[in-house]
Amino acid sequence: MTNTAPEQARAALDAVDRAQRLVAGEVGLPRGYWWAMAAGWLGLGVLGNVAPWLAGTATAAFGAGHGILASRLLDGRRRTDRLRVGAAVAGRRTPLVVLGMLFGLVAVTVAAAFALHADGADHASIWAAALVAAVIGFGGPDILRVLRRWARA
Amino acid sequence: MTNARFDELIHPSTRLTLVATLAAADWAEFAFLKEQLGLSESALSKQLATLEEAGYVATERRLSGGRRKVRARLTDAGRDAFDGHVAALRAIVAGATTPTESPATRP
Numbered sequence: 001m002t003n004t005a006p007e008q009a010r011a012a013l014d015a016v017d018r019a020q021r022l023v024a025g026e027v028g029l030p031r032g033y034w035w036a037m038a039a040g041w042l043g044l045g046v047l048g049n050v051a052p053w054l055a056g057t058a059t060a061a062f063g064a065g066h067g068i069l070a071s072r073l074l075d076g077r078r079r080t081d082r083l084r085v086g087a088a089v090a091g092r093r094t095p096l097v098v099l100g101m102l103f104g105l106v107a108v109t110v111a112a113a114f115a116l117h118a119d120g121a122d123h124a125s126i127w128a129a130a131l132v133a134a135v136i137g138f139g140g141p142d143i144l145r146v147l148r149r150w151a152r153a
Numbered sequence: 154m155t156n157a158r159f160d161e162l163i164h165p166s167t168r169l170t171l172v173a174t175l176a177a178a179d180w181a182e183f184a185f186l187k188e189q190l191g192l193s194e195s196a197l198s199k200q201l202a203t204l205e206e207a208g209y210v211a212t213e214r215r216l217s218g219g220r221r222k223v224r225a226r227l228t229d230a231g232r233d234a235f236d237g238h239v240a241a242l243r244a245i246v247a248g249a250t251t252p253t254e255s256p257a258t259r260p
Contacts, residue, residue, distance in 0.1 A: 006245055009245035012166070012169055013243065015169055016170075019171075020176070023174055023178050024177065083181035085177065086179055
């Protein structure tokens with residue numbers, strides 16, 4: 001029989017919790033994913049400006065390519081090559097949060113393009129895409145972290 | 154349901170943190186564990202060797218980018234022992250049950 005006091009047991013449980021929260025903090029997508037997404041976003045913005053007739057097809061191709069290439073990443077367990085987060089820790093809602101975030105950013109891009117166009121800016125779709133691409137590239141990991149917390153994913 | 158089973162092998166704080174980290178992951182690299190636990194290479198190697206000897210951890214050496222890397226993962230026995238130990242700790246805190254001790258008695 002152990003002679004561990006309740007205070008010691010509580011301290012041990014706290015240590016377990018801290019260790020597991022550190023691993024949970026590793027849930028996310030690789031840095032390269034966000035930069036690739038930002039580049040794609042900007043590319044679509046440019047395409048929408050110079051060849052609007054091709055934009056719809058290109059967007060569909062981009063979405064399909066994302067689905068194929070990034071599907072393994074969307075569970076959020078492979079952010080780094082230094083560990084793979086357990087499925088129970090990563091949760092099952094991370095892919096939905098990522099997709100929701102991307103749809104939200106599409107809406108922001110369209111709204112920004114309309115606003116810039118209304119303001120008389122040239123190449124409004126390129127500027128709107130560049131703005132959102134910068135948000136994705138620099139802030140993607142942080143936005144996802146906040147959204148996961150909100151969604152309790 | 155997990156049986157509460159206090160495990161003296163897992164209980165020391167460094168080892169408990171190491172096992173808890175591995176329990177939350179499918180696998181982790183030696184460098185990650187070393188950084189998270191703030192241990193020297195020799196200290197971490199020693200802890201992993203102790204757990205591996207008990208059958209709680211499996212390590213795998215891989216060649217990646219011309220460098221040899223070590224991955225560690227918890228075995229099924231290690232996961233059961235960890236779950237049992239956490240249940241025993243909770244039982245102590247709750248004061249509800251008297252946990253039994255595992256055969257592993259190494260400090």
